[in-house]
Amino acid sequence: MERARRIQRLSSAIFTEMNEHKARVEAKGRKVINLGIGSPDRSPAPHIREALARALTRPGIFGYPTSEGSPELRQTVAHWYQRRFGVELDPVKEVLVLMGSQDGLAHLATAFINPGDVALIPDPGYPIYSAGILLAEGEVYPLPLVAERGFLPDLAAIPGEVARQAKLMVLNYPNNPVAAVADQDFFRQVVDFAREYGIMVCHDAAYSELAFDGFKPMSFLEIPGAKEVGVEFHSLSKSYNLAGCRLGFIVGNAEVLAGLAVVKSNIDYGVFQAVQEAGIAALTGPQECTGENAMVYQRRRDILVEGLDRLDWHIPKPKGSMFLWAPLPWGYTSSKEFALDLLEKAGVLVIPGIAFGKMGDGYVRIALTQEEPLLQETVERIKEAFKY
Numbered sequence: 001m002e003r004a005r006r007i008q009r010l011s012s013a014i015f016t017e018m019n020e021h022k023a024r025v026e027a028k029g030r031k032v033i034n035l036g037i038g039s040p041d042r043s044p045a046p047h048i049r050e051a052l053a054r055a056l057t058r059p060g061i062f063g064y065p066t067s068e069g070s071p072e073l074r075q076t077v078a079h080w081y082q083r084r085f086g087v088e089l090d091p092v093k094e095v096l097v098l099m100g101s102q103d104g105l106a107h108l109a110t111a112f113i114n115p116g117d118v119a120l121i122p123d124p125g126y127p128i129y130s131a132g133i134l135l136a137e138g139e140v141y142p143l144p145l146v147a148e149r150g151f152l153p154d155l156a157a158i159p160g161e162v163a164r165q166a167k168l169m170v171l172n173y174p175n176n177p178v179a180a181v182a183d184q185d186f187f188r189q190v191v192d193f194a195r196e197y198g199i200m201v202c203h204d205a206a207y208s209e210l211a212f213d214g215f216k217p218m219s220f221l222e223i224p225g226a227k228e229v230g231v232e233f234h235s236l237s238k239s240y241n242l243a244g245c246r247l248g249f250i251v252g253n254a255e256v257l258a259g260l261a262v263v264k265s266n267i268d269y270g271v272f273q274a275v276q277e278a279g280i281a282a283l284t285g286p287q288e289c290t291g292e293n294a295m296v297y298q299r300r301r302d303i304l305v306e307g308l309d310r311l312d313w314h315i316p317k318p319k320g321s322m323f324l325w326a327p328l329p330w331g332y333t334s335s336k337e338f339a340l341d342l343l344e345k346a347g348v349l350v351i352p353g354i355a356f357g358k359m360g361d362g363y364v365r366i367a368l369t370q371e372e373p374l375l376q377e378t379v380e381r382i383k384e385a386f387k388y
């Protein structure tokens with residue numbers, strides 16, 4: 001069976017390879033500490049689980065929902081946006097419910113990218129950004145994210161010819177994998193740049209509620225004029241630990257949402273109504289659970305960063321996301337070689353930075369998705385394995 005050319009351009013080779021190596025290490029009898037996958041290990045707050053359970057017992061709940069999301073949830077999102085960011089949204093035209101933000105990130109390009117169209121995509125970046133473009137047969141122009149610039153792309157370095165050709169740009173703060181955050185100044189530059197070149201901005205804010213040390217990430221849509229040029233993606237996966245329920249949303253520019261809605265209404269039937277009701281409970285209920293959640297990740301961050309620092313592995317403390325973006329220690333120059341050594345010698349799985357793009361090769365991504373005792377054991381194992 002010959003696969004379509006568009007999927008031949010996709011690659012998930014390193015993730016698959018790392019999992020195969022993990023299975024091999026475990027077959028030898030060693031339990032691997034998995035800091036690879038970014039899936040939340042914690043549960044939703046009780047009031048969210050109860051809303052889901054209550055909805056399940058209602059007659060009629062198992063019917064097809066609608067692709068664009070229930071009017072109640074869209075209204076709830078608009079209220080949450082107003083409370084959380086001070087941004088006004090029309091719940092009908094400027095809010096669309098997604099089957100996880102991945103759904104929208106994957107399908108946006110189907111709605112807006114023609115074969116050969118150029119998209120500006122961060123490198124390193126969360127893989128679906130480029131995969132979505134490649135599936136639409138577009139061309140990816142990488143925006144390098146480097147430590148010296150706080151992992152913010154240098155918009156002035158994009159050649160004018162590329163900027164004029166580009167149709168959309170994807171940004172993501174707090175960022176996966178580099179765990180950096182953005183400020184108002186940067187988002188202002190983005191809006192100016194997008195206006196000048198007529199580029200659609202897609203800001204992925206999946207980690208907007210996972211921030212540390214009192215930092216509160218802003219919405220890109222807080223910048224005047226942002227709604228004219230762009231949209232923002234949110235996810236209930238990380239903020240409320242609902243990853244398996246598949247619930248997210250996109251807000252902002254009505255024309256962009258209408259285009260995406262055309263694609264979605266042709267290919268899906270929307271999010272299970274019970275899950276949408278859990279989402280309403282999450283967004284309208286007590287918000288302390290998001291703060292507690294962030295505190296848990298902050299403590300995990302500190303255990304690893306401080307523990308590894310004592311082994312001369314110096315990793316900056318991120319202000320947000322659920323990851324550490326760790327420069328390769330002890331003279332290593334290949335992220336894959338280091339990640340494989342860490343797995344073989346210490347039984348600790350992390351993702352080589354190269355999996356997220358060429359610019360990621362000097363780093364590994366460590367997910368903070370295990371409880372504190374296992375993170376302490378991680379430090380001990382690394383100490384033992386590398387003889388510190």
Ligand SMILES: Cc1ncc(COP(=O)(O)O)c(C=O)c1O
Nearest residue numbers: 100101102126176206235237248
């Ligand atoms: C940056 C980023 N965006 C989007 C997603 C997708 O989240 P979901 O589809 O669960 O909303 C993830 C998941 O790990 C992510 O890290």
